[in-house]
Amino acid sequence: MEQSNYTIDITPHQCAGCYRCVRACSTGAITVHNHRASIAQEECTRCGSCLQACPHGMIAVRDDTAVVRKLLKGADPVFVSLDPLWVGEYPAITPQRMVEALTLLGFAGVGETLLGQIQYDEAVREQLQRNPRTAISTRCPVVVRLLQHHYPELAERLLPVAHPATLHARMIRRWNGQTAKVVYITPCVAAKPNPDEISELDAVLTFDELRRWMREEGVEFDLIPGNAGYRFTPGEADYNPHRTPDDTATHIRCSGLSAVRELLKKSTLHATGDTREPVLLELWGCTGGCAGAHSEQPASTLEKILACRRFYHERTLENPIYKFPFIATVASYAAEPAARFQVAASQIETALASIGKYTERDMHNCNGCGYETCRDFARALCIGRAEPEMCLSYTRALAQKKFSALLKRMPSGVMLVDGERKIVEANRHMAHLLGPQVEQLFDKRPGLRRVPLQEVAPFGELLDEAFRTGREIAEQDIRLKGKLLHISTFTIEPHTLIGILVSNLTISGVQSDEMIQRTRRVMRENLETVQRIACLLGENASRTEAILNSIVTAAADDHEAR
Numbered sequence: 001m002e003q004s005n006y007t008i009d010i011t012p013h014q015c016a017g018c019y020r021c022v023r024a025c026s027t028g029a030i031t032v033h034n035h036r037a038s039i040a041q042e043e044c045t046r047c048g049s050c051l052q053a054c055p056h057g058m059i060a061v062r063d064d065t066a067v068v069r070k071l072l073k074g075a076d077p078v079f080v081s082l083d084p085l086w087v088g089e090y091p092a093i094t095p096q097r098m099v100e101a102l103t104l105l106g107f108a109g110v111g112e113t114l115l116g117q118i119q120y121d122e123a124v125r126e127q128l129q130r131n132p133r134t135a136i137s138t139r140c141p142v143v144v145r146l147l148q149h150h151y152p153e154l155a156e157r158l159l160p161v162a163h164p165a166t167l168h169a170r171m172i173r174r175w176n177g178q179t180a181k182v183v184y185i186t187p188c189v190a191a192k193p194n195p196d197e198i199s200e201l202d203a204v205l206t207f208d209e210l211r212r213w214m215r216e217e218g219v220e221f222d223l224i225p226g227n228a229g230y231r232f233t234p235g236e237a238d239y240n241p242h243r244t245p246d247d248t249a250t251h252i253r254c255s256g257l258s259a260v261r262e263l264l265k266k267s268t269l270h271a272t273g274d275t276r277e278p279v280l281l282e283l284w285g286c287t288g289g290c291a292g293a294h295s296e297q298p299a300s301t302l303e304k305i306l307a308c309r310r311f312y313h314e315r316t317l318e319n320p321i322y323k324f325p326f327i328a329t330v331a332s333y334a335a336e337p338a339a340r341f342q343v344a345a346s347q348i349e350t351a352l353a354s355i356g357k358y359t360e361r362d363m364h365n366c367n368g369c370g371y372e373t374c375r376d377f378a379r380a381l382c383i384g385r386a387e388p389e390m391c392l393s394y395t396r397a398l399a400q401k402k403f404s405a406l407l408k409r410m411p412s413g414v415m416l417v418d419g420e421r422k423i424v425e426a427n428r429h430m431a432h433l434l435g436p437q438v439e440q441l442f443d444k445r446p447g448l449r450r451v452p453l454q455e456v457a458p459f460g461e462l463l464d465e466a467f468r469t470g471r472e473i474a475e476q477d478i479r480l481k482g483k484l485l486h487i488s489t490f491t492i493e494p495h496t497l498i499g500i501l502v503s504n505l506t507i508s509g510v511q512s513d514e515m516i517q518r519t520r521r522v523m524r525e526n527l528e529t530v531q532r533i534a535c536l537l538g539e540n541a542s543r544t545e546a547i548l549n550s551i552v553t554a555a556a557d558d559h560e561a562r
Helices: 020-024 049-053 065-073 095-104 114-130 141-150 152-157 164-176 207-217 257-266 301-314 345-354 374-382 392-409 428-434 436-444 460-469 510-532 539-561
Strands: 008-010 030-033 036-039 059-061 078-082 109-112 134-136 181-186 203-206 250-255 279-284 413-418 423-426 473-480 483-493 497-504
Touching (some): 008 049, 020 030, 020 049, 049 059, 065 181, 065 203, 065 207, 078 095, 078 164, 095 109, 109 164, 114 134, 114 164, 134 152, 141 152, 141 279, 164 181, 181 207, 250 257, 257 279, 345 374, 413 428, 428 497, 460 483
Parallel strands (some): 078 109, 181 203, 250 279
Antiparallel strands (some): 030 036, 413 423, 483 497
């Protein structure tokens, strides 16, 4: 798959147009043009829902391994900020073995992101003590982008504190010089910045990328003893990331993008007033927090969380010989409203009318297009993010109109029958072939809609076989009221919807034309096979084509003679 500069991207020319990514994206950040999907990067939260929803593998995360390799070849030392969830991703691997593996890859040192978490918590505590309020944690990049783009009125609730990995990067540079490079290794795809974003992290690798890189380099944990000389620098963090929150503020935790959005919609955060009681909303885009992020590691979210708890609860720390350097902890998170906030109500009404929705009764809100409501879909239409054909009811109505117009113009009899053996629609030619009584019924009930097939046609057995077997095409000749009819059934939806095409072979010239068409079809199918096995058939291939051509020619001469 093609490599993109964006964190998460779709390969448009290979997109199958199934709209699963649209339905998976709860923020409407997928754009569909010419039935192909792409990501509106300026509004994407990078939650990865589309990545997991795509059944064709056309959505991928940017692999930054090459960027890290290039950093390692440079003159400046490169350090790792290792997310504490490495414990759940690499069960039974000791810190010494993990540090040795990363050292073998070329890193100058490995530190725990927990050091940045300590600074983060202290900064949050100071913020809420100084200004008691209801605030939202900035530890989850998905939630930060969600508020900036889709709840801009709540962006001011985000604490002005940098992410723990960023704080850890600032600490590493205070210890090792401002030219030091920092690579953050994490399960979080959303931690990867897009090219147009400023980041204090020089690169971000996911655990999946690290696994692939280690396999390519032949760095295997089975061959790594992990002696005591390999340790986190400047030392292990004297900190438990899963400790009980302190009583400085009331902590409310919510995970999973759907649950977070529901909380944001129904909470009192939108009110202008505030309480004097400090409340910290710890919101996470992935269910279960970062431990619930998508990973090749088969362990469940619960297993990863429990592994981290056990590890940090049981490990014995040596006396820290380092001191935290003074670093700035501030960061700003400005509101960047999504384009949908700029659509006028009149534009939405016009867009709704264009897809045949004029009243509330027309608003099915079926979510088939991927949007929660018809109005959300109309808003996407207004900003060019969706196409009318994505609306199922509109597409169905449009298809019905086109199909009805096509039926009227077809010279053969055509009929659609559903699984209940009732006619969905038929044209007048079909009614004419089935006899005067059926034609009269057609005048009373246009299209013979909902008429039981057995009441008007004698080819129920062929249809039963088509429904039962799901065969693509079945054919049969029958005699009906002095006419020889050729019946072709074709499957539209297996076992649910069957099409029937009827031709009158007794009309002068039709029999010869029918034979010519059938023979030519056999020849085409035979020639396709011949092309695949030409090396085996040799001269037999040309002999077969010559024989079939002679049949067609003879049939054509017979037709002209008549």
